[in-house]
Amino acid sequence: MCLSQLSKCFSGFSSLLPAITYKHKSLVSSFTPTRETARAISQATKEEQEVLVVVGGGAAGVYGAIHAKTLAPHLAVLVIEKGKPLSKVKVSGGGRCNVTNGDSADNMILAENYPRGHKELRGSFFNVHSPVDTMSWFTSHGVELKIEDDGRVFPVSDSSSSIIECLMSEVRQKGVSVQTRKTVTGVSVLSSGKFLLKVGQQLSDHVEQVEADYLLLASGSSRQGYTLASQLGHSIVDPVPSLFTLKIEDLRLRELSGVTFPRVKVRLKLDSVQRNIPQLTQVGPMLVTHWGLSGPVILRLSAWGARHLFSSGYKGRLTVDFIPDLHVGSLMSVLSHHKQQYVKQKVLNSCPAEFGISKRFWSYMLERQGLSGDILWASISNSSLMSIGSLLKECIFEVTGKGQFKDEFVTAGGVPLSEISLNTMESKICSRLFFAGEILNVDGVTGGFNFQNAWSGGFIAGTTIGGLALASYQGQSERIVDL
Secondary structure, eight states: OOHHHHHHHHHHHHHHOOOEEEEETTTEEEOOOOOOHHHHHHHHTSSSEEEEEEEESSHHHHHHHHHHHHOOOTTTEEEEEOOTTTTTHHHHGGGGGOOOOOOOOSSHHTTTTTTTTTTTGGHHHHHSSSHHHHHHHHHHOOOEEEEOSEEEEEEOOOOOOHHHHHHHHHHHHHHHEEEEEEEEEEEEEOSSSSSSEEEEETOOOOEEEEEEEEEEEOTTOOHHHHHHHHHHHHOOEEEESOOOEEEOOHHHHTTTOOOEEEEEEEEEOTTTSSSOOGGGGEEEEEEEEEEESSSHHHHHHHHHTTTHHTTTTEEEEEESSTTSSSHHHHHHHHHHHHHHTTTSSBBBEEEEGGGGGOHHHHHHHHHTTTTTTSSBGGGGHHHHHHHHHHHHEEEEEEEEEEEOOOOOOOEEEOOOGGGEEETTTSSSSSSEEEOOGGBBBOOOOTTTTTHHHHHHHHHHHHHHHHHHHHHHHHHHHHHHHHO
């Protein structure tokens, strides 16, 4: 390659290196590319230095960029992000950042937490970079982590800023350039095999062209990434929302907003689904909100039923078993025994402790059955006891829609896994094109699984690219020595 070609290649790249300012709450961290990066870009006009462009400054993109640069320090790495880097990391877990999940040591079990990808991810994907590897990496880089009772992993600080600071510190130290408020609007492959990217700046008509030897698409569920993947020959599974709450039109239920249940069993029935789908039945904690039902069990259900709910217009019937650990017979025995023991107490004021439900919810159950809470237990007929028991075991709610799609939630859809090699994250269609994170048709249930997909995919893509770049660099060095 001649000097004029190299100068053209890096003219666009070097113009993408102004200082950026990253803000997170009270944290303000301003930085320009390191002297090492500036020197490397300058030297690139004299030597054949390879370039990696990462589209997307989220968890997968930043993690991938760091590992590529770690393995191949000579590689020029540029991350292009249209918004703020790591914005989903910032809001995840209520601002605490659910880094990963520490309960699934068995990769086969771990893969079952991905409604899209549970079959494909049983292979080498998590063997290469598991939740344990993720936790080890962050711990070794100064972030103390803790595993909560439900398996979710958070920084000890309970603040996502700990994760953001760690990653951005590595970005600075490794000499990765991060450019924000810029969007890659188009991509093509040159005869040389390099990628030619069109990069636009927000609020400007100016478009720059950048050449790259390697391209990592880690743009999440952004339409931008789907467009670029399509331009390079990939198909796209239409994205639909995943991980959302369910709207329930029940005025009496709204009065229970804030009530929680540590363990319920929910079953979703949709008119568009005639066959039995085991995953449409879930067990776990549930929360009542002012618009319906939420909590881990509902989010898991929405993830597995994402496409079915979409095709059903988010309408269906949800059956809830509020006492899943008791069979109907045992439950009726508890009610009968309670009636005999508290004959002179009002029904509202005395609910069996074995049920573990609040007085507010007990009142709701009685009201749904048309029973007054002021009557005495002695006055409750056996048929009424049967009705209460049946309602606790099979309480039906009409689902009328989904809750608001929030920033920290994910989508089902994207680039099919069949079109990439999971052991390298490289495209099977376009050489030196890589993917990581939510741009792929992979999504996990709540609990840190979506971030683990990002860390694993970013690591595999980054180290693969770094290995290729290192081999290329060593090959060039050997040729120079031979000369």
